[in-house]
Structures are given as structure tokens and as C-alpha cells.
Amino acid sequence: MQVLNVGFFHFGTTSDATKVDFDENNAKEQEEVRELSKLLSQFKPTIICLEYTPEIDDKINEAYQNFLKNPDKLDTEYGELGMVGYDVARINGLKKVYGIDNYIGYNYSVGDFIENSPELTNAIDAETYLEITNNPLKEHPELDALNKNFDSLSLLEKIKLTNHPVMLDYSLNTNADKLFYVGIDDNFVGADQAALFYQRNMRIFSNLNRIKMKKADRVLIIMGSAHTAMLREFINRSPKFEMVNTLDYLN
Structure with missing residues (x-):
């Protein structure tokens, strides 16, 4: 099955060491988000995986259902997960999204x-x-x-x-x-x-594989770029997946 594995910086509040200057409430930047979502939607995903833990799946998907009732207003509460993830899911008529994150603290400093x-x-x-x-x-x-x-x-x-x-x-x-x-x-x-960071990402990959998939499924993964980079290594070696070129969907 094909996978579009896309790395993001985090919109809004983040615990990451580097914070990008991005105002998720700015009208111009929201318009850019909408255009980006349209580009990623060209992949036509049937499954969308986001950077949140499966334990809060009900909460995230309740917010997604609320977004579907008023899609003219982007959901900024969950940063890129809601602003891009929800919108791509909406465009492709998906009923839910999936969380594959697993948190392990470590000292990168x-x-x-x-x-x-x-x-x-x-x-x-x-x-x-x-x-x-x-x-x-x-x-x-x-x-x-x-x-x-x-x-x-x-x-x-x-x-x-x-x-x-x-x-x-x-x-x-x-x-x-x-x-x-x-x-x-x-x-x-x-x-x-x-x-510890490698272990976290191995668990993320295991969570990806917990999702029941068919060969015809098309999987979009939206994560922080370091997770994307490591998932790239696992997906490339997996007999289960075929990873498409992300840059082909950003033109």
C-alpha cells in the first residue's frame, strides 16, 4: 500500500526546542494552509495518521466531527493536526483520523x-x-x-x-x-x-501497523519532521509499504 509521509513543523504551541514563526489565526496563513491541504489531498488518502497518542483518539475524532459541521472555520486547537489533517480528511470524505504517536521523554541537550x-x-x-x-x-x-x-x-x-x-x-x-x-x-x-528517541519512533511505527489496512489503502502520515525522517527509514525497508515522493505532492 502507498504511503505519503509528510514532515511538518508544529503550528501553535510546541515543546520542541525550535519554534517557527507561524500565526495559526492569521487569515493569510490560514489561506496558505487550505492550499497546502488541497495539494496533499491529491494523494487521495483513505487513512490519515497524525501525531497524537491512540489514548486520546475519541477526543481528537470528536473535534474532527465538530469541524465537519462547520468546515469554513479551521480547527486551530491541535495545530497542524487539525488545520491540515482534518481538512485533508474532510476533502477526501474520511470518517475519522488515527493517532500513532507514543511519548517517551529524553534529553537531546x-x-x-x-x-x-x-x-x-x-x-x-x-x-x-x-x-x-x-x-x-x-x-x-x-x-x-x-x-x-x-x-x-x-x-x-x-x-x-x-x-x-x-x-x-x-x-x-x-x-x-x-x-x-x-x-x-x-x-x-x-x-x-x-x-530513547529511536525507541519512541519504533513504537510509532508499531502503532501505524496496528491499524487494519487493505492493499488498496493509501496512507497519509503527518508528523513532526524528525519522526517523518525516522519513519522514512522503517517504511523504505518494509515489504508492506510503498512510499511515494512527498515533493511530488507539493507542486
Whole structure:
């Protein structure tokens, strides 16, 4: 079955380290959201998976049903999940959406903490850690320039950049993989924290596979970009799925 795996930055309030300048209540930006939803709807999904835990499925789908009663007003309460997820589901006549998230806390700042603590020394590879932290897109100057001016881009341009393969790799490095170069003495404090992020995403993929699907189903996944990047790896290797090119649906 085909999968459209789309990475987003979070609209509205977020606990993520990086917050994008986006006003979900601004009329112009809401218009951009509607246009983006139309583009993603061209995939014609039969199943839509969003970044919320299955435990609150009834609450999320109650809000979706309320949105269907008044679709002229975008639901901003759940950020991109409601604004884009609900609208794409509405356009495609879907009765419900699915949550596949699983929350595991981890400390993605442990490397920064070590670097900023004079009494501590990164005993693994501080040089590579700092290179990834300070110059993550050094080999891709055009993408680096776009990323540094991210807030000035249109919503569609933001989502296109977010889903560029190099940017998805960057997202994995930023959120987890750079921690493979961090440790104190002979411990694995960085790798152990990164493993928690990997575990969360493996559980997300397992939740995806809990959903009963037919071969003819077409699955749209809307998640934060780091989750999208990791799901890309799992989906690519799975005999169950065929992942389509996200950028083909953003033109």
C-alpha cells in the first residue's frame, strides 16, 4: 500500500526546542494552509495518521466531527493536526483520523550540557558533535541559506524545505544522531538518550501497523519532521509499504 509521509513543523504551541514563526489565526496563513491541504489531498488518502497518542483518539475524532459541521472555520486547537489533517480528511470524505504517536521523554541537550560544563569532558568525539551542532548544512549552502531564512518563506516553501531528503537527515542528526558522539569517560550517555528517541519512533511505527489496512489503502502520515525522517527509514525497508515522493505532492 502507498504511503505519503509528510514532515511538518508544529503550528501553535510546541515543546520542541525550535519554534517557527507561524500565526495559526492569521487569515493569510490560514489561506496558505487550505492550499497546502488541497495539494496533499491529491494523494487521495483513505487513512490519515497524525501525531497524537491512540489514548486520546475519541477526543481528537470528536473535534474532527465538530469541524465537519462547520468546515469554513479551521480547527486551530491541535495545530497542524487539525488545520491540515482534518481538512485533508474532510476533502477526501474520511470518517475519522488515527493517532500513532507514543511519548517517551529524553534529553537531546545532554551534549550541550557537557560542552557548557567546565568540569565535564566529552570523551567520545567533541569535534564531530560540535560540527554537527554548529555547521549542520555546511555541504549544502543553498539549503543552509533557505534554512537560515525559514521564517520568511511561504508555508508551502517551508514544508517543501522540511521534506527535502537532506533536511530530513539534518533533522535526525539534530534530534538524535549527533548524540552518538557524546559520552563521559567510558559511558554512553549520548547514545542512551538517542536510543530513547529511536525507541519512541519504533513504537510509532508499531502503532501505524496496528491499524487494519487493505492493499488498496493509501496512507497519509503527518508528523513532526524528525519522526517523518525516522519513519522514512522503517517504511523504505518494509515489504508492506510503498512510499511515494512527498515533493511530488507539493507542486
